[in-house]
Amino acid sequence: MRPKHATALLVLLALLTGLSGCANSRAASRSMLASWSETPTRAAITSFVERATDPGSADYVPPAERIAVFDNDGTLWAEQPIYFQLAFAIDRVKALAPQHPEWQTTEPFASILKGDLKSALAGGDKAILQIVGASHSGMTTDEFNQVVKEWMKTARHPTLNRPYTDLVYQPMLELLAYLRANGFKTFIVSGGGVEFMRAFAEEVYGIPPEQVIGSRGKTTFSLVNNDPARPVLAKLPDIDFIDDGPGKPVAINAIIGRRPILAAGNSDGDQQMLQWTAAGLGPRFCLLIHHTDAEREWAYDRDSQIGRLDKAIDEADMRHWIVIDMKRDWNQIFPKP
C-alpha cells in the first residue's frame, strides 16, 4: 500500500480536471471516491464540498476555514477486537517483562503475561491506565517513536492477519485526499495517544504530525549530563490530557483554535466534537460511521464495549447528520493487500 503516491495522483487528477468545469469536477469526485458506492451518502459529501468550494455559492467557505477533523479508531482504521494501541501496549508489556519481575505477581500485568487479556482488563479504566502508563513511558519521545515504528512493521492483527496499518478504511483515505484536493486541512482528533498516531499518520493518512491531536502523557525537559547540546523530553507515566468526549472540543479550541466545518466520528466519544462542529455559523457537515458490516469488518453499535454508538446515533437521526452505513455505502473496506 502506498497511499501517499495514490494521494498525489488523485490530487493531480483533481487539479487537472478542476480546471475544466463542473461536469468534469463531478467526474473527478467520482474517481477520487471510487470505494464509495453510489448512494445518498456519497452524494451528500460531494454536494457539500462542491458548495463549500464554489465562490458563487451561498455556502462558500474560504480555504483557511476549511478545517476537517477525524476521529481515528473506528473512523479511519478498525478498532476491533481491541484498540490497536492497546495491542501495542500489551506487546510492549510482554517485551519489558524481563526487566520487571514484580509484574509476574502484580495485576494487570500478571494476567497479560499469562495471556489472559480478559482478566487483565477486568480492572477497567484503572487497569488500562496502568498498562498504558507502563508501556508508554520510561523513555524519551524520540525512542518511543522508534519503538512504535518497529512494532508497526512486524505486528499483525489477530484475526485478519494483516499489518495494522493495512486496516485503514480505503473510503476514508479517499475522502481525506478528496478534501485536501479541495483545499481542506485535515486533522485527526482522537482519544488515541498522539505520539502513537504520529508514528504512522503521515505515511498512512498523509496527515503531518502537527495536524494530529490526541490523548497525551506528561513529558519533562532536561539536559543529559547538564549538557545544553543534549536536551531530551522524557515520557512520564502520568496522563496529561484525555482527548475524548467533551475533551475533543476543548482540544480543538486549544490546539486548532478554529471551529471545524466538517467532523467525522463513529462513537459516543465523538458526540461533543460533532455538536461543536455543527453549531458553527455557515455550512457544516457532520458524519457518523455506523459499523454495519459483520462480514467484511464488524457490526456493532449500542452495546459495544469498544466504540459504543448509542447517544450519538440518536442525535444524528434528530439533527440530520450523515450516517455512513458501512455495508451499503462502501464497496471496499480496506486497501487491497
Added chain:
Amino acid sequence: MRPKHATALLVLLALLTGLSGCANSRAASRSMLASWSETPTRAAITSFVERATDPGSADYVPPAERIAVFDNDGTLWAEQPIYFQLAFAIDRVKALAPQHPEWQTTEPFASILKGDLKSALAGGDKAILQIVGASHSGMTTDEFNQVVKEWMKTARHPTLNRPYTDLVYQPMLELLAYLRANGFKTFIVSGGGVEFMRAFAEEVYGIPPEQVIGSRGKTTFSLVNNDPARPVLAKLPDIDFIDDGPGKPVAINAIIGRRPILAAGNSDGDQQMLQWTAAGLGPRFCLLIHHTDAEREWAYDRDSQIGRLDKAIDEADMRHWIVIDMKRDWNQIFPKP
C-alpha cells in the same frame, strides 16, 4: 498596514524570481528582506534558507520538515514597558470593575483601579495570575475573541501612541514571509496567551490559529440549557499550561510533534526552545534578538524585568547562534504608520 497584501506580493515575487536561478533568487531575498541591513546577520539567514531549499545541497531539508518557531513578545512585536497582554488585562479589569465592587479593597485590583501599576505588580507572579485569571475568564471562548479584537482596535501604546498591532517588527514580518515563500511553515511558540494572540496573529503575521501555540487557561464544554445545538466552551480562571522556558519544547512536542529546524527568541524564556531546536540532526538555525536600540525601540538585556536576556545570550555566544543586534541589523523597526 496591510501585511497580508504585502506578504502575497512578496510570495509572488519569490515564486516568479525563484524560477530563474540563483542570482535572481539572491536579489529576491534582498528585496524580501528590505528592512534588514546588509550585515552578516542577513547573510547568515539567506545562506541557511538557500542551503535548506536547494535539493543539491548537503543541508537540504524536505518541505514538510521546514518548521520554524517564533517567540512573540520581544521577538515579533515589542514588549515594553509591560507585556501588551498585561496592558489588555489591566484595561479589562478597569472595564469589569463596576461588576466587582470587592476589587476596590482587594489587591492587586485595588492598586490597578487607583492607577498604581507598580503596587499592583508588587505581588509578583501571584498578582499577575490573579489579574490574568480575572480578565481572561467568565466568558466563552467566542466572547473572549471578540473582546480582544475590540480592544486591539482602540487601545494605544502609552509612549509610542500607536495601536499595539502597529508595534510589530517589520524585519520579522519580512522574515516570516521570506520563510513561507521558501516552503517553511511558521509557528508562534510564546509565553503569551494562545487565545489572545490568535485574535490578531492571522491578520498581522499571516499565521493561522492552528499555528499559534501559547500559554492557556482551562476551558470546559457544556450545552446551554442542555440544548445539543448550543455547545459552549467557558473560560475558567485556572491556568492549564505555561508555555515558557522548558514548557516550550514540551509544547512543541505535544502540539507540533516535529522538531523545528529554525527557532527565534529574545529572552531566557526561549533558551530551552533554542536548545531543543539546535539538538536536531541536520541543519538548524537559532536566532536571538538583542534589544540594543534605545532610540528607536528599547535597549535591555541582563537586568531587565521583562524579556531578561542573560543565560541565553551567553549560550548563543558559546554555540554560535545568530544574535540579531537590532540597532545594527535592522534599518527599520516598525512598519511605517
